[in-house]
Amino acid sequence: MIPDELKAITDAETEASAKVRCRLNVCMAAGCQSCHGDKVLKALQAEVASRKLEGVEVRGVGCLGLCAEGPLVLVDPEHVLYQRVQAEDAADIVAALGGKPVKRLVCSLETPFFKRQKFIVLENSGKINPERLEDYVAHRGYEALATCLTERQPPEVVAEVLASGLRGRGGAGFPTGLKWQMVAKAAGPKKYIICNGDEGDPGAFMDRSVLESDPHRVLEGMALAGYAVGADHGYVYVRAEYPLAVKRLNNAIKQAQKAGLLGPSICDTAFTFNVEVRLGAGAFVCGEETALIASVEGRRGQPRPRPPFPAEAGLWGCPTLINNVETFANIPPIMREGGKWFAGIGTEKSKGTKVFALAGRVCNTGLIEVPMGITLREIIFDIGGGIPEGRKFKAVQTGGPSGGCIPEQFLDMPVDYDSLAKVGSIMGSGGMIVMDESSCMVDVAKFFMEFCRTESCGKCVPCRVGTAQMHNLLSSICAGTATMDDLALLERLCDTVKFTSLCGLGQSSPNPVLTTLRYFRHEYLAHITDKRCPAGVCNIHSLAEVHA
Amino acid sequence: MSTAIITFIIDGRDVSAREGQTILDVARENDIPIPTLCSLQGLHPVGACRVCLVEIKNTPKLLPACVTRPSEGMEVITDSERLRQYRKTITEMLFSERNHVCAVCVSNGHCELQSMAENLGVTHVRVPYLYPRLPVDATHARFTVDHNRCILCSRCVRVCDEVEGAHTWDMQGRGVDCRVITDLKQPWGTSESCTSCGKCVHVCPTGALTEKGKAVAEMVKRTQFLPYLKTMRESWS
Amino acid sequence: MSKVRVATVWLDGCSGCHMSFLDMDERLLAVAGMIDLVYSPLVDCKVFPEQVDLTIVEGAVSNEDDLHKVLHVRQRTKLLMALGDCAVTSNVPGMRNYFTRDDLLRRAYVENAQVNPSIPTEVIPPLLPKSRPVHEFVKVDIFLPGCPPHADLIFKTVADLLEGRLPDSTQKARFG
Numbered sequence: 001m002i003p004d005e006l007k008a009i010t011d012a013e014t015e016a017s018a019k020v021r022c023r024l025n026v027c028m029a030a031g032c033q034s035c036h037g038d039k040v041l042k043a044l045q046a047e048v049a050s051r052k053l054e055g056v057e058v059r060g061v062g063c064l065g066l067c068a069e070g071p072l073v074l075v076d077p078e079h080v081l082y083q084r085v086q087a088e089d090a091a092d093i094v095a096a097l098g099g100k101p102v103k104r105l106v107c108s109l110e111t112p113f114f115k116r117q118k119f120i121v122l123e124n125s126g127k128i129n130p131e132r133l134e135d136y137v138a139h140r141g142y143e144a145l146a147t148c149l150t151e152r153q154p155p156e157v158v159a160e161v162l163a164s165g166l167r168g169r170g171g172a173g174f175p176t177g178l179k180w181q182m183v184a185k186a187a188g189p190k191k192y193i194i195c196n197g198d199e200g201d202p203g204a205f206m207d208r209s210v211l212e213s214d215p216h217r218v219l220e221g222m223a224l225a226g227y228a229v230g231a232d233h234g235y236v237y238v239r240a241e242y243p244l245a246v247k248r249l250n251n252a253i254k255q256a257q258k259a260g261l262l263g264p265s266i267c268d269t270a271f272t273f274n275v276e277v278r279l280g281a282g283a284f285v286c287g288e289e290t291a292l293i294a295s296v297e298g299r300r301g302q303p304r305p306r307p308p309f310p311a312e313a314g315l316w317g318c319p320t321l322i323n324n325v326e327t328f329a330n331i332p333p334i335m336r337e338g339g340k341w342f343a344g345i346g347t348e349k350s351k352g353t354k355v356f357a358l359a360g361r362v363c364n365t366g367l368i369e370v371p372m373g374i375t376l377r378e379i380i381f382d383i384g385g386g387i388p389e390g391r392k393f394k395a396v397q398t399g400g401p402s403g404g405c406i407p408e409q410f411l412d413m414p415v416d417y418d419s420l421a422k423v424g425s426i427m428g429s430g431g432m433i434v435m436d437e438s439s440c441m442v443d444v445a446k447f448f449m450e451f452c453r454t455e456s457c458g459k460c461v462p463c464r465v466g467t468a469q470m471h472n473l474l475s476s477i478c479a480g481t482a483t484m485d486d487l488a489l490l491e492r493l494c495d496t497v498k499f500t501s502l503c504g505l506g507q508s509s510p511n512p513v514l515t516t517l518r519y520f521r522h523e524y525l526a527h528i529t530d531k532r533c534p535a536g537v538c539n540i541h542s543l544a545e546v547h548a
Numbered sequence: 549m550s551t552a553i554i555t556f557i558i559d560g561r562d563v564s565a566r567e568g569q570t571i572l573d574v575a576r577e578n579d580i581p582i583p584t585l586c587s588l589q590g591l592h593p594v595g596a597c598r599v600c601l602v603e604i605k606n607t608p609k610l611l612p613a614c615v616t617r618p619s620e621g622m623e624v625i626t627d628s629e630r631l632r633q634y635r636k637t638i639t640e641m642l643f644s645e646r647n648h649v650c651a652v653c654v655s656n657g658h659c660e661l662q663s664m665a666e667n668l669g670v671t672h673v674r675v676p677y678l679y680p681r682l683p684v685d686a687t688h689a690r691f692t693v694d695h696n697r698c699i700l701c702s703r704c705v706r707v708c709d710e711v712e713g714a715h716t717w718d719m720q721g722r723g724v725d726c727r728v729i730t731d732l733k734q735p736w737g738t739s740e741s742c743t744s745c746g747k748c749v750h751v752c753p754t755g756a757l758t759e760k761g762k763a764v765a766e767m768v769k770r771t772q773f774l775p776y777l778k779t780m781r782e783s784w785s
Numbered sequence: 786m787s788k789v790r791v792a793t794v795w796l797d798g799c800s801g802c803h804m805s806f807l808d809m810d811e812r813l814l815a816v817a818g819m820i821d822l823v824y825s826p827l828v829d830c831k832v833f834p835e836q837v838d839l840t841i842v843e844g845a846v847s848n849e850d851d852l853h854k855v856l857h858v859r860q861r862t863k864l865l866m867a868l869g870d871c872a873v874t875s876n877v878p879g880m881r882n883y884f885t886r887d888d889l890l891r892r893a894y895v896e897n898a899q900v901n902p903s904i905p906t907e908v909i910p911p912l913l914p915k916s917r918p919v920h921e922f923v924k925v926d927i928f929l930p931g932c933p934p935h936a937d938l939i940f941k942t943v944a945d946l947l948e949g950r951l952p953d954s955t956q957k958a959r960f961g
Binding site: 643647648649650651652653656657659662663665666667669671672673674676677679680681682 | 867870873874875876877879880882883884915917918920921925928929930932957958959960961
């Protein structure tokens with residue numbers, strides 16, 4: 001496919017949509033589907049068909065963001081959002097087209113939840129049908145790829161990413177441009193691109209939503225990376241627990257191949273790029289790049305010491321560029337609008353936007369995209385709508401089991417890589433779990449440690465044994481049977497595991513404990529010395545019961 | 549033949565490395581002791597046990613000597629109070645993880661874990677013992693695997709794969725539930741891939757893999773064959 | 786100068802550590818001149834006295850009586866030494882820890898009994914859920930592993946203590 005053909009598709013789409021008087025966009029991402037969004041879609045289609053309405057299109061789209069209020073239906077061109085729609089509401093919704101909206105279902109789009117967000121990664125999410133290539137193309141999809149292949153040299157592409165200041169969205173925040181440059185410079189006839197979609201943090205669903213809502217964007221980002229670093233083959237590693245994302249991704253790959261946007265001689269150039277999907281079998285550690293590579297190679301998903309980094313010796317020993325789903329999703333707009341444009345968004349050291357999966361004790365749970373540098377307070381209280389049932393905010397957990405719990409005193413801190421690190425947490429892949437006064441912070445630390453314990457691959461001693469020992473100690477603190485010596489031992493184990501573990505999973509596994517100890521030490525002490533759980537979560541037995 | 553020589557410093561001593569050598573290789577050539585458990589000359593290093601971690605000046609992270617290659621001018625510290633404490637804690641973790649009852653072990657007195665503890669001054673284990681219930685597989689005609697004494701160093705897996713070429717051994721499970729397994733987790737005696745060569749037994753640092761018919765303290769392991777076999781294989785290929 | 790008040794206690798162990806203590810042989814004479822053995826399985830004394838300078842504990846903490854003893858002893862002792870692998874690691878007594886108490890008692894008193902198969906309910910103190918090392922219950926000041934620790938090592942350690950020094954922490958002692 002060449003740029004002209006892409007334009008032809010866009011024109012055809014524009015012409016077709018000109019005939020559409022009205023569009024009913026039904027969210028078909030996993031969240032809304034799980035509360036019967038698919039039935040809503042069918043009911044609306046049936047309703048439109050039975051009324052023999054002309055120019056009304058009912059279609060499935062990607063995530064509309066406000067998962068808490070799903071299933072969601074967005075009506076265009078009126079731009080009316082309906083929430084908690086059931087199949088029975090179809091008749092009312094269709095009857096109201098062109099007239100007054102169905103009042104009982106309307107969800108205001110004027111709230112901070114929608115107004116305070118900034119969409120780059122999610123620009124097409126909820127706007128296009130993720131199962132149609134033409135929809136993506138009509139929204140300037142593959143424009144960046146076609147332009148780069150025909151007009152720009154690979155080093156220019158790398159330079160553009162460098163100029164954007166984009167940092168890896170998978171967790172550690174390594175500058176993406178530098179990584180691309182390393183792989184581009186690495187010697188070797190064969191190089192690989194890997195897209196890391198092994199999203200495993202509890203409460204995180206950013207990558208899933210991107211893959212479900214706009215799969216072509218990720219493929220385009222990968223193809224651009226392939227062109228930039230000189231790779232002709234890519235793998236998307238997705239968890240098998242994301243069947244919808246996998247289905248749409250496979251569908252997108254087929255469409256792109258058929259359209260000549262993947263495969264040999266893309267855009268009539270010498271550039272060849274193929275993409276294959278690899279399914280993860282549900283191991284959190286496979287999100288670690290060297291373990292992921294081992295898994296793609298068909299071996300046991302275990303990390304190995306770095307260096308050598310994958311950029312020098314990755315998949316099958318070849319230089320490999322491995323980036324997160326969201327990182328790749330940022331690439332097409334950066335190429336389209338320029339690195340400078342991207343660098344103008346966000347803070348000095350953290351550019352662009354970040355997608356967060358807002359979850360826990362917050363009114364508006366869902367998927368949000370915000371500019372870097374926004375404060376936690378804006379995210380939780382403006383966009384998130386605050387804490388339900390008038391309860392008091394206690395802490396927010398970012399970065400999943402590798403991150404930390406951030407207390408109230410840091411709510412006005414800007415959200416960027418370095419500020420989060422300063423308070424003991426990490427940006428992570430974008431999970432954000434809000435906790436209120438009903439949460440016991442020792443119990444929270446125990447939850448994450450249990451997660452790490454069961455997800456430790458078992459290769460290195462400190463992570464394998466340390467997480468099990470730390471989990472036991474946290475359990476005994478929660479049960480009220482621990483002593484101050486146990487607390488000292490817990491702190492010593494945290495230190496050992498943090499500094500001696502082989503990979504990031506182990507090294508960061510003490511973070512939830514360390515941050516809760518730092519900011520909520522009094523809760524630990526209450527369990528140990530007063531045999532009391534301040535939040536009333538832990539079931540503390542009397543000593544007599546324990547010995548019985 | 550010309551190979552690049554790298555000069556660097558270990559514990560204040562000027563040392564030199566040939567290309568491809570690790571910090572551990574160079575330390576050994578210079579009689580500088582660095583404790584190891586999973587590493588064994590002749591097998592690919594995996595950096596799993598973490599007792600060979602060393603400090604590198606101006607590097608925040610501790611690095612495993614067995615896989616880290618020196619760079620020009622690098623300053624390596626192999627012994628410090630911090631490293632000693634970490635090594636002790638890691639050793640104690642291993643003792644707490646399974647049931648290493650040294651007194652009644654066939655490898656008593658010939659065990660690398662036991663002597664590691666002795667050399668590091670581990671006089672007791674400060675982390676609570678986990679006391680898991682683990683099986684012993686004595687189905688093989690000549691050998692026994694006692695999971696109570698396994699430290700998951702993966703030497704058996706590597707020697708079987710890299711030297712014998714049988715790949716009978718592998719690792720199964722996650723975290724503290726990891727086990728070494730034969731074939732697809734079937735009794736060792738029924739394994740079709742095992743050649744009964746016994747290399748795994750002799751590279752095992754503890755009393756996990758042993759020969760049958762040995763009483764307490766009688767199982768002496770012999771690993772001298774490994775570098776020899778490795779050199780032979782390299783000269784063929 | 787008054788003599789150092791020393792006690793030895795025998796918990797769940799085979800008494801091998803006490804035997805090794807006696808294996809100090811002629812050196813025992815020198816030690817005896819400096820200490821007052823106020824409580825021990827080796828002397829006839831029913832009550833653990835107060836204000837003991839050094840108590841040497843052999844054996845793991847396996848039943849309620851052991852637990853009671855070790856807590857009591859700790860209260861009345863300045864320095865407490867865990868002698869031998871059972872006291873330090875729970876060792877052989879700990880090998881029953883992978884079984885439940887009920888399974889264990891049934892095996893010992895019913896399945897393997899020649900006469901009168903029944904689980905005793907009197908006289909024998911109830912077992913703790915697991916047999917555990919001494920330092921998991923009370924503070925231990927000196928650890929001397931070994932099964933048993935060699936008499937030379939015991940002598941060196943005791944001699945150090947009698948001369949008012951804490952034992953050399955770099956001296957090698959080994960499990961097993």
